[in-house]
Amino acid sequence: MTAGLRVEALGKEFVPGRPVLQDVDVSVAPGEFVCVVGASGSGKSTLLCLIAGLSRPSTGRVLLDGHEVLGPGPDRGLVFQTASLFPWRDVARNVAFGLEALGVPRAARQERVRWLLDEVGLAHLAGALPGRLSGGQQQRVSIARALACAPRVLLLDEPFGALDVQTKEDMQLFIRQVWQDVPSAADGAATGPARRSTVVMVTHDVEEAVFLGQRVLVLSSDPGRISQDIAIDLPEPRSLEVKRTPEFLKIKAAVEDLVRAEHRAHQARLSP
Numbered sequence: 001m002t003a004g005l006r007v008e009a010l011g012k013e014f015v016p017g018r019p020v021l022q023d024v025d026v027s028v029a030p031g032e033f034v035c036v037v038g039a040s041g042s043g044k045s046t047l048l049c050l051i052a053g054l055s056r057p058s059t060g061r062v063l064l065d066g067h068e069v070l071g072p073g074p075d076r077g078l079v080f081q082t083a084s085l086f087p088w089r090d091v092a093r094n095v096a097f098g099l100e101a102l103g104v105p106r107a108a109r110q111e112r113v114r115w116l117l118d119e120v121g122l123a124h125l126a127g128a129l130p131g132r133l134s135g136g137q138q139q140r141v142s143i144a145r146a147l148a149c150a151p152r153v154l155l156l157d158e159p160f161g162a163l164d165v166q167t168k169e170d171m172q173l174f175i176r177q178v179w180q181d182v183p184s185a186a187d188g189a190a191t192g193p194a195r196r197s198t199v200v201m202v203t204h205d206v207e208e209a210v211f212l213g214q215r216v217l218v219l220s221s222d223p224g225r226i227s228q229d230i231a232i233d234l235p236e237p238r239s240l241e242v243k244r245t246p247e248f249l250k251i252k253a254a255v256e257d258l259v260r261a262e263h264r265a266h267q268a269r270l271s272p
């Protein structure tokens, strides 16, 4: 059995004969943090939905630890751009949702929720309803909820896209910290990076992708394919200062050029 996430010859058509994704092949090792960038409409969210099991591929398959993904499951936690919390459930009960669905006993549930809320810095808001929270706080709750069942893979679809610049940077540091601190369920005996959740994050923000990702995948359009798979060899752990280094700026510019080239090629194909 192969550990990690494997996307094999994946294709998706919503309209027959017009594939949004075609022949997407990629492997993500356990504990790896991978970002996906690409022009608008290149199929980034579609790829994430297929990995999540929210949508079925037209061709190919997704394997998680050797098992084909056939639908959503607690081994994959999902966070979208807007928090989509249950407005009638307080913060703690939002985080507890997946654990309740799995039938985790109350005491174990409460302990896990308390630990997660501490980890995301929101223990003091456990009893608050989501409507009282800021956008950044709501996304922290969403992330805690996605992590509650200790998923093997955390799937993030533009999770910070709706936040202001300052909050966004706080959240970037936060998600990196969470990735380092919160272990995934399986591999109980493992230590270090192998115990971390695998993260696949879609973003249109190249700076964010280069700052967060150990790898950045660039998706081409018409149809969406992985056109580049770039290892980001920046020092770890990452701090915001790295964004001002020549090395970072150079990688960012190169990835921006690739995305721009894909976008222009897409526009050219659309114009008569």
Ligand SMILES: Nc1ncnc2c1ncn2[C@@H]1O[C@H](COP(=O)(O)OP(=O)(O)OP(=O)(O)O)[C@@H](O)[C@H]1O
Binding pocket: 014, 015, 020, 038, 039, 040, 041, 042, 043, 044, 045, 046, 047, 204
């Ligand atoms: N359920 C659907 N039915 C029909 N077409 C769809 C559906 N979902 C996505 N598409 C189409 O698939 C293409 C890719 O959409 P997707 O949302 O995956 O792109 P994206 O790269 O995430 O875009 P953006 O960066 O703008 O969010 C688009 O042309 C979109 O219209």
